[in-house]
Amino acid sequence: MDTTVKKSTLSISENGIEKKSSEKRLEVLKTYKIYIGGQFPRTESGRYYQPENASGKKMGNLCLSSRKDFRDAVVSARGAFGSWSTRAAFNRGQILYRMAEMLEGRKAQFVDELIQQGSSKAKAEKEVNQSIDRLIYYAGWCDKFQQIYSAVNPVASSHFNFSVPEPMGVVAIVAPQADSLLGLVSVIAPVIAGGNTCVVLASETKPLCAVTFAEVLNSSDLPGGVVNILTGKTKELNEWFVNHMDVNATVYCENDSTVKAMMREKSALNLKRIFFYDQIKWETESGQSPYFIIDTQEIKTTWHPVENIAGAGSGY
Amino acid sequence: MAVKTKKAAAKKSNTIKLKFDTGWSYTPAPESKTSASIKPQYDLFINGEWTKPQSGKYFGTINPATEEKLSEVADANAADVDKAVKAARNAYEKVWKKMPAKERAKYIFRISRMIQEKARELAIIESLDGGKPIRESRDFDVPTAANHFFYYAGWADKLEYAFPNRTTAPLGVAGQIIPWNFPLLMAAWKIAPALATGNTVVLKPAETTPITALKLAEIIQESDLPPGVVNIITGAGATGAAIVNHPDINKIAFTGSTDVGKIIQRAIAGTDKKATLELGGKAANIIFDDAPIDQAVEGVINGIYFNQGHVCCAGSRLYVQESVAKQVIRKLKDRIESLIVGDPLDKNTDIGAINSRQQLDTIHKYLKIGKQEGAEMYESSCPLPKKGFWCRPTIFTNVAQSNRIAQEEIFGPVLSVLTFRTDDEVIEKANNSPYGLSAGVWTDKGSKIFNMTKRMRAGVIWANTFNKFDPTSPFGGYKESGFGREGGLHGLLPYLNLVN
Numbered sequence: 001m002d003t004t005v006k007k008s009t010l011s012i013s014e015n016g017i018e019k020k021s022s023e024k025r026l027e028v029l030k031t032y033k034i035y036i037g038g039q040f041p042r043t044e045s046g047r048y049y050q051p052e053n054a055s056g057k058k059m060g061n062l063c064l065s066s067r068k069d070f071r072d073a074v075v076s077a078r079g080a081f082g083s084w085s086t087r088a089a090f091n092r093g094q095i096l097y098r099m100a101e102m103l104e105g106r107k108a109q110f111v112d113e114l115i116q117q118g119s120s121k122a123k124a125e126k127e128v129n130q131s132i133d134r135l136i137y138y139a140g141w142c143d144k145f146q147q148i149y150s151a152v153n154p155v156a157s158s159h160f161n162f163s164v165p166e167p168m169g170v171v172a173i174v175a176p177q178a179d180s181l182l183g184l185v186s187v188i189a190p191v192i193a194g195g196n197t198c199v200v201l202a203s204e205t206k207p208l209c210a211v212t213f214a215e216v217l218n219s220s221d222l223p224g225g226v227v228n229i230l231t232g233k234t235k236e237l238n239e240w241f242v243n244h245m246d247v248n249a250t251v252y253c254e255n256d257s258t259v260k261a262m263m264r265e266k267s268a269l270n271l272k273r274i275f276f277y278d279q280i281k282w283e284t285e286s287g288q289s290p291y292f293i294i295d296t297q298e299i300k301t302t303w304h305p306v307e308n309i310a311g312a313g314s315g316y
Numbered sequence: 317m318a319v320k321t322k323k324a325a326a327k328k329s330n331t332i333k334l335k336f337d338t339g340w341s342y343t344p345a346p347e348s349k350t351s352a353s354i355k356p357q358y359d360l361f362i363n364g365e366w367t368k369p370q371s372g373k374y375f376g377t378i379n380p381a382t383e384e385k386l387s388e389v390a391d392a393n394a395a396d397v398d399k400a401v402k403a404a405r406n407a408y409e410k411v412w413k414k415m416p417a418k419e420r421a422k423y424i425f426r427i428s429r430m431i432q433e434k435a436r437e438l439a440i441i442e443s444l445d446g447g448k449p450i451r452e453s454r455d456f457d458v459p460t461a462a463n464h465f466f467y468y469a470g471w472a473d474k475l476e477y478a479f480p481n482r483t484t485a486p487l488g489v490a491g492q493i494i495p496w497n498f499p500l501l502m503a504a505w506k507i508a509p510a511l512a513t514g515n516t517v518v519l520k521p522a523e524t525t526p527i528t529a530l531k532l533a534e535i536i537q538e539s540d541l542p543p544g545v546v547n548i549i550t551g552a553g554a555t556g557a558a559i560v561n562h563p564d565i566n567k568i569a570f571t572g573s574t575d576v577g578k579i580i581q582r583a584i585a586g587t588d589k590k591a592t593l594e595l596g597g598k599a600a601n602i603i604f605d606d607a608p609i610d611q612a613v614e615g616v617i618n619g620i621y622f623n624q625g626h627v628c629c630a631g632s633r634l635y636v637q638e639s640v641a642k643q644v645i646r647k648l649k650d651r652i653e654s655l656i657v658g659d660p661l662d663k664n665t666d667i668g669a670i671n672s673r674q675q676l677d678t679i680h681k682y683l684k685i686g687k688q689e690g691a692e693m694y695e696s697s698c699p700l701p702k703k704g705f706w707c708r709p710t711i712f713t714n715v716a717q718s719n720r721i722a723q724e725e726i727f728g729p730v731l732s733v734l735t736f737r738t739d740d741e742v743i744e745k746a747n748n749s750p751y752g753l754s755a756g757v758w759t760d761k762g763s764k765i766f767n768m769t770k771r772m773r774a775g776v777i778w779a780n781t782f783n784k785f786d787p788t789s790p791f792g793g794y795k796e797s798g799f800g801r802e803g804g805l806h807g808l809l810p811y812l813n814l815v816n
Contacts, residue, residue: 151805151806153786153789153790153804155784155786155788155789156463156786156788157786159784161786161788161789163789163806248795260586261585261586263585264582264585264586265581265582265585265586267581267585268578268579268582268585269578270750270795270796271577271593271595271796271798271799286816291482291814298775298794299775299790299792299801299806300769300776300794301776301777301791302777302778303776303778303779303781303789304765304779305779305780305781
């Protein structure tokens with residue numbers, strides 16, 4: 001692998017010491033691993049792939065995740081669902097905010113990786129800033145969307161009847177290919193803001209910042225298993241994302257009609273809810289809204305009898 | 317010693333059998349059929365006109381209580397479906413889409429009123445064609461159907477208030493396929509929100525219960541609704557498949573079995589059709605030891621024997637806390653003895669006829685399976701009429717969580733009773749089902765109610781009540797019970813695109 005592409009494009013390297021070309025220090029290369037249940041294992045398959053950037057440089061040895069990795073991740077996500085979904089919405093908001101803080105703190109690293117993946121510096125900086133802002137946006141929604149989309153229903157019988165959104169459960173997400181950080185954040189945030197847990201397949205061609213984003217999650221008070229991130233080939237994994245019996249919903253972000261048809265067909269297996277986010281421009285305002293949260297919510301309606309006490313009609 | 321006898325007496329009084337069935341018997345009180353008019357033959361309602369089926373074929377629909385033929389209805393083939401879809405498309409593009417919303421609303425209000433005007437006739441026909449007790453069709457099915465139209469009519473010109481920061485657009489032509497358990501009501505659940513949101517409709521009622529939908533077509537014709545806005549075509553599975561597969565349909569709304577729901581989901585893969593699926597269920601109904609037991613028993617009876625148990629949200633899995641299990645089972649057995657099974661048109665009848673021979677066979681299959689699995693079967697000793705399709709109210713006790721009668725939907729008057737000790741145990745058991753349509757809980761403790769209603773994974777939860785429905789109240793399932801909601805504000809979204 002050509003190590004020159006690993007060289008930081010910033011004038012200040014991570015340890016803060018300015019580089020001098022004369023005494024070139026051998027860089028420590030990062031091992032990009034996957035993120036399952038709050039841990040960073042290598043793929044159980046032992047396989048790797050080498051994504052290349054636009055100029056044909058290999059960016060690293062990335063885990064080529066397998067179906068088994070996906071299944072392990074689903075087990076973790078299911079395990080984390082109970083406590084994440086019942087956690088106070090306010091607390092979920094604080095954790096999403098903490099994720100934004102952590103991302104802000106490691107901005108330089110993300111800019112660096114986006115540039116490695118072929119972005120210009122200005123574009124990279126903009127994408128990282130937007131990603132941070134998007135997390136803050138959804139942090140704020142955590143304890144508000146319920147109020148917008150709930151209803152007290154004026155039934156004709158003597159009952160107190162109300163409908164509230166509840167998270168669907170485990171959501172499998174095939175993240176956008178192009179917007180490797182902003183797209184990733186934009187699909188994860190509304191899902192977990194609503195109390196779901198998820199397994200995400202990162203951009204196949206631009207996976208670096210997805211793995212680094214896992215490190216942000218790991219240091220953000222986000223319980224292990226709430227977000228699980230895999231790297232690998234979409235062609236290999238797409239199908240498992242939609243035919244696993246313990247997945248409640250699947251989000252797919254590419255405009256590949258064959259994959260979409262396959263996903264809709266396989267989703268019938270356990271009637272998972274399926275969402276195609278292929279027309280969304282993540283860098284615009286339309287890339288964020290509480291309607292993304294509502295997509296992965298069920299509506300639960302509860303009926304309670306109201307006692308009718310004879311003679312207590314008007315109260316006057 | 318005195319204390320002991322007092323205790324024993326109290327215990328005894330708890331198990332005193334209520335003698336509903338002695339001394340008094342009910343004189344038959346049948347509703348007269350004279351106020352219902354059923355034509356000997358019905359064509360297809362397409363583009364506001366009664367149209368002969370292309371194939372020229374008709375099939376009979378019978379009264380399941382007597383097995384007598386009531387009428388015959390047209391068997392629509394793919395060409396008829398195409399004709400109906402073209403009419404719906406034309407009406408959508410040329411009339412309905414362009415009509416001011418408040419005018420659309422007035423048509424829907426008008427339909428609601430006409431259902432109310434013809435309520436008695438519709439109730440009688442519903443009981444004749446489907447076998448349900450007249451008390452239910454008169455007091456529940458027909459009025460709720462009218463109310464559903466009335467509720468959604470009012471939404472038509474208020475949609476911009478329902479979805480903050482978005483405008484709405486109708487989807488186009490909706491293909492709707494409905495089941496045989498609440499024929500008119502399901503037609504209302506499907507048509508009313510579709511029209512209010514500006515869509516046009518091709519609806520197919522179930523092949524065993526088509527008549528009230530065709531009566532609704534007559535009402536729609538009488539209401540002067542523009543031709544083609546609602547098309548009602550009859551037929552069996554092949555007709556339904558032709559609707560699902562028609563390329564010019566934008567939305568499929570289906571209520572029925574989970575198996576067929578999955579077939580539909582597969583069939584529309586690779587298309588842009590949206591879907592709402594309201595499918596099967598195996599609802600857990602949970603009784604805690606602090607529940608008002610007599611009320612709970614009534615709720616359980618209503619939960620499973622309402623409409624012969626032909627209810628997707630029926631409380632077919634009863635979980636009773638161990639300490640009161642004996643008492644509850646005893647009371648349930650006593651109570652089913654008092655249920656009157658018989659003529660659906662009799663106002664005293666509690667349980668009418670099973671909808672079809674096919675469904676009766678399914679129920680019998682499960683009764684056999686239950687016994688083979690080792691559960692104890694108890695059925696009411698009531699007499700059954702000689703002709704027609706009937707099933708006595710039945711209770712299985714000693715049921716295990718893994719038994720098929722605890723896992724699979726039977727869709728008949730058959731209750732499986734299981735027991736539990738702790739809250740956590742019963743939550744685990746209740747949620748251990750691929751279904752998630754409805755659930756019930758009976759306890760006197762408010763905080764426990766909310767703990768249970770929150771943790772049960774189902775779309776509709778009844779606390780200290782069961783099988784309650786209202787047009788304003790969203791209905792629909794989690795997991796394999798389908799997706800999308802019908803009723804209430806949330807019932808609008810499945811028929812709309814949200815525009816930024």
